[in-house]
Amino acid sequence: MQTVVITGGTDGLGKGLALHYLRQGARVLAVGSTPAKGEALLAEAATISAVDRAAFMQADLTSVTATKELITGIESACSSVDKLVLCAQRYRLFGSRTVTDEGFEHSFALAYLSRFVLSHGLRNVMEAARRPVIMNVGTPGIPLGRIHWDDLQLARRYGGTKATLQSFRANDLLGVAFAAVHTGTRIRYIGYNPGMVATGMPDHLPQPLRTVTKVSFAVLATSVAKAVAPMAQLLDGPPGERFAAYRNTRQLPLKGKAFDQRSALRLHRLTQDLLHHRTM
Numbered sequence: 001m002q003t004v005v006i007t008g009g010t011d012g013l014g015k016g017l018a019l020h021y022l023r024q025g026a027r028v029l030a031v032g033s034t035p036a037k038g039e040a041l042l043a044e045a046a047t048i049s050a051v052d053r054a055a056f057m058q059a060d061l062t063s064v065t066a067t068k069e070l071i072t073g074i075e076s077a078c079s080s081v082d083k084l085v086l087c088a089q090r091y092r093l094f095g096s097r098t099v100t101d102e103g104f105e106h107s108f109a110l111a112y113l114s115r116f117v118l119s120h121g122l123r124n125v126m127e128a129a130r131r132p133v134i135m136n137v138g139t140p141g142i143p144l145g146r147i148h149w150d151d152l153q154l155a156r157r158y159g160g161t162k163a164t165l166q167s168f169r170a171n172d173l174l175g176v177a178f179a180a181v182h183t184g185t186r187i188r189y190i191g192y193n194p195g196m197v198a199t200g201m202p203d204h205l206p207q208p209l210r211t212v213t214k215v216s217f218a219v220l221a222t223s224v225a226k227a228v229a230p231m232a233q234l235l236d237g238p239p240g241e242r243f244a245a246y247r248n249t250r251q252l253p254l255k256g257k258a259f260d261q262r263s264a265l266r267l268h269r270l271t272q273d274l275l276h277h278r279t280m
């Protein structure tokens with residue numbers, strides 16, 4: 001039986017994929033920070049007779065310590081992980097800068113750092129699987145945002161949108177660096193942009209943006225059920241390259257700043273240093 005680990009597996013796209021793989025007969029470990037959402041997922045799993053293959057793992061992925069504990073928990077629960085899907089996200093487009101107890105800016109910590117730690121940290125248990133795949137769900141192919149090399153934590157000039165966009169670009173580079181660093185790996189790393197999907201994401205936005213986003217979702221967005229189909233297809237039949245990026249079903253050329261290997265390795269080293277110095 002294959003094992004699928006999904007961060008943000010209790011809501012939106014992650015939950016859609018969790019239910020998809022439960023219906024396919026897989027074992028699914030869904031990670032989220034809210035126990036009620038985990039319980040709701042398990043209740044849905046019970047309605048499709050899959051509760052014995054579903055697990056909720058509570059973790060606040062803004063914390064590197066909690067993310068590392070999660071890795072230990074996954075490793076002790078599973079001898080191999082076939083698929084790791086990284087969906088956990090909480091947009092903070094407005095408001096003032098918040099910093100985690102470990103000293104990381106919120107978007108950097110949740111949307112990028114947790115994905116870095118999980119991608120590299122679960123490598124051994126994933127190498128034990130037959131056809132391991134990591135899917136990092138974000139916005140590859142969108143030419144917005146950049147890495148603020150001299151101020152990664154945006155301590156000097158913070159903006160919520162700036163931080164969110166930086167985390168997206170950092171995830172593009174994470175995939176490039178993963179493939180460059182682990183040259184002998186069997187893991188296929190996919191950066192995936194699902195396009196606009198009608199999830200509960202706008203619920204966490206401030207007004208009037210919440211209403212505007214909900215209205216545009218109602219008109220323009222794809223349903224979760226539709227959006228997970230091409231994701232599952234890629235997860236089940238990943239491309240041959242160690243890293244590939246997709247926008248829906250379209251494979252993106254790995255050109256330009258977003259996928260620059262030197263920048264990717266630079267960010268990789270900087271991230272390793274940050275982790276070493278702040279979470280020792």
Ligand SMILES: NC(=O)c1ccc[n+]([C@@H]2O[C@H](COP(=O)([O-])OP(=O)(O)OC[C@H]3O[C@@H](n4cnc5c(N)ncnc54)[C@H](OP(=O)(O)O)[C@@H]3O)[C@@H](O)[C@H]2O)c1
Pocket residue numbers: 007008009010011012013014031032033034035037059060061062086087088089090110137138139193194195196197198199200201
């Ligand atoms: N929806 C779109 O239109 C769209 C478009 C492009 C890209 N994407 C990307 O797709 C991914 C999934 O988006 P979505 O719209 O499905 O999101 P969503 O419906 O808002 O779900 C977010 C998930 O992340 C979890 N999460 C949030 N903060 C967390 C924390 N601190 N620790 C652990 N888990 C946490 C949430 O669980 P809790 O609430 O329990 O913490 C929830 O399960 C994101 O990476 C997003 O950037 C989405």
